[in-house]
Amino acid sequence: MAAPIPEVVILRLPLYFRVLTLLQDETEIVSSQELGARLQITPAQIRKDLSYFGKFGIQGKGYKVNQLLGELRQILGLDRKWSVVLVGVGRLGRAILDYSTLGPHGFHITAAFDTDPRQIGKKVGQLIVQDIAVLSDAVKNQDLNIGIVAVPPSEAQEVIDRLVSCGIKAILNYAPAAPAVHSDVRVYNIDPVVALQTLTYHLKCLSTP
Amino acid sequence: MAAPIPEVVILRLPLYFRVLTLLQDETEIVSSQELGARLQITPAQIRKDLSYFGKFGIQGKGYKVNQLLGELRQILGLDRKWSVVLVGVGRLGRAILDYSTLGPHGFHITAAFDTDPRQIGKKVGQLIVQDIAVLSDAVKNQDLNIGIVAVPPSEAQEVIDRLVSCGIKAILNYAPAAPAVHSDVRVYNIDPVVALQTLTYHLKCLSTP
DNA sequence: GTGTGTGAATGTTTTCACAGCG
DNA sequence: CGCTGTGAAAACATTCACACAC
Numbered sequence: 001m002a003a004p005i006p007e008v009v010i011l012r013l014p015l016y017f018r019v020l021t022l023l024q025d026e027t028e029i030v031s032s033q034e035l036g037a038r039l040q041i042t043p044a045q046i047r048k049d050l051s052y053f054g055k056f057g058i059q060g061k062g063y064k065v066n067q068l069l070g071e072l073r074q075i076l077g078l079d080r081k082w083s084v085v086l087v088g089v090g091r092l093g094r095a096i097l098d099y100s101t102l103g104p105h106g107f108h109i110t111a112a113f114d115t116d117p118r119q120i121g122k123k124v125g126q127l128i129v130q131d132i133a134v135l136s137d138a139v140k141n142q143d144l145n146i147g148i149v150a151v152p153p154s155e156a157q158e159v160i161d162r163l164v165s166c167g168i169k170a171i172l173n174y175a176p177a178a179p180a181v182h183s184d185v186r187v188y189n190i191d192p193v194v195a196l197q198t199l200t201y202h203l204k205c206l207s208t209p
Numbered sequence: 210m211a212a213p214i215p216e217v218v219i220l221r222l223p224l225y226f227r228v229l230t231l232l233q234d235e236t237e238i239v240s241s242q243e244l245g246a247r248l249q250i251t252p253a254q255i256r257k258d259l260s261y262f263g264k265f266g267i268q269g270k271g272y273k274v275n276q277l278l279g280e281l282r283q284i285l286g287l288d289r290k291w292s293v294v295l296v297g298v299g300r301l302g303r304a305i306l307d308y309s310t311l312g313p314h315g316f317h318i319t320a321a322f323d324t325d326p327r328q329i330g331k332k333v334g335q336l337i338v339q340d341i342a343v344l345s346d347a348v349k350n351q352d353l354n355i356g357i358v359a360v361p362p363s364e365a366q367e368v369i370d371r372l373v374s375c376g377i378k379a380i381l382n383y384a385p386a387a388p389a390v391h392s393d394v395r396v397y398n399i400d401p402v403v404a405l406q407t408l409t410y411h412l413k414c415l416s417t418p
Numbered sequence: 419g420t421g422t423g424t425g426a427a428t429g430t431t432t433t434c435a436c437a438g439c440g
Numbered sequence: 441c442g443c444t445g446t447g448a449a450a451a452c453a454t455t456c457a458c459a460c461a462c
Contacts, residue, residue, distance in 0.1 A: 045453090060419075178249065180249055184415070186407075196291075196311070198395075203379050242443080253434070257432080257433090259445090
């Protein structure tokens with residue numbers, strides 16, 4: 001079953017997972033119809049997406065919420081804890097640490113780094129900010145899996161290269177940059193400004209018909 | 210020129226805009242080749258994307274950086290200021306206000322609201338938190354264009370309905386929910402947990418080949 | 419009857435490849 | 441020559457529609 005699953009499908013699975021989590025103490029069984037209604041996704045799409053991974057439904061009924069949750073948990077790799085390293089503890093990095101609703105979802109920020117010598121040694125939250133020079137050791141010793149990058153754009157590429165050279169294969173990038181990485185490394189960019197700029201395009205379209 | 214531009218194209222335009230901004234005091238002219246190299250996007254794709262809006266290049270040369278920036282600014286509606294209203298001033302909302310690199314890009318958070326009576330009247334940053342009940346007046350009086358939603362998931366749909374009923378047509382949603390809206394309203398969801406969950410999928414794939 | 423799973427059909431996006439222009 | 445702009449082709453994603461299972 002080493003079929004190549006489209007990336008768009010992977011992007012939707014976490015949405016299914018979340019809705020099912022909400023649904024789990026509300027109902028036993030849910031149809032692709034109902035699921036789709038809550039997510040603005042067609043039932044056919046949901047069924048097709050799930051069919052890439054197996055047959056999880058009961059014909060004529062729908063999907064057992066708990067069972068499907070279990071399947072998705074396994075598919076997405078959520079049946080374990082993940083250790084996350086934060087690089088960049090400026091305002092943004094601190095906000096991420098502080099806000100961080102990540103814990104309940106199995107993600108734990110277990111190390112923090114910065115390139116700025118003035119930050120090193122300082123305590124943010126529970127963590128002591130370390131010099132990025134010792135990143136490599138920390139990744140090995142603490143089994144860090146995922147990097148969150150919250151450094152200024154000018155440093156992003158360098159920091160990401162460093163994470164990659166330490167063996168990190170998944171990066172959540174908050175820096176407004178489009179870093180280049182080897183193809184076996186995944187980078188997910190989050191950038192509110194880019195998001196807002198797509199929104200203004202649509203606003204402009206509405207006002208000039 | 211009322212052609213239907215694919216949404217994926219709109220999602221890429223802000224990326225072009227940003228790279229061009231970086232490039233503008235470095236070079237006069239840039240080719241789709243170079244632009245693509247910086248963004249991991251094929252030159253053909255860039256040319257095609259731009260061709261939806263007009264002919265901006267010089268054959269045999271490339272694109273004049275400044276001119277293309279101007280065109281994109283106009284296309285994306287970035288040639289004006291936009292007023293943003295923040296709903297939800299809990300930890301996340303405060304982080305957004307505090308972090309906010311939005312100003313330099315022409316986005317200004319000019320009002321803050323909350324549903325929690327204990328927050329109302331408090332000062333966050335420059336703003337006084339207002340009762341969501343008076344949102345409607347504020348939207349009209351201050352010409353608010355965009356809503357940022359940073360409330361708990363259980364309130365997200367209600368808050369978004371309210372924004373929409375006040376005439377807001379563009380929403381940046383940080384709440385982990387997939388709200389339903391009328392089709393002339395744009396919602397862009399930002400959810401780090403969903404992002405991380407797509408990353409873990411790929412990590413899991415690497416470890417079980 | 420009801421809703422899943424799925425091949426086939428449709429629609430959309432990306433890539434190709436080349437004519438034409440500076 | 442070098443690179444844009446663009447129809448046409450290829451790749452990809454979504455929707456349809458129905459056989460089949462409960």
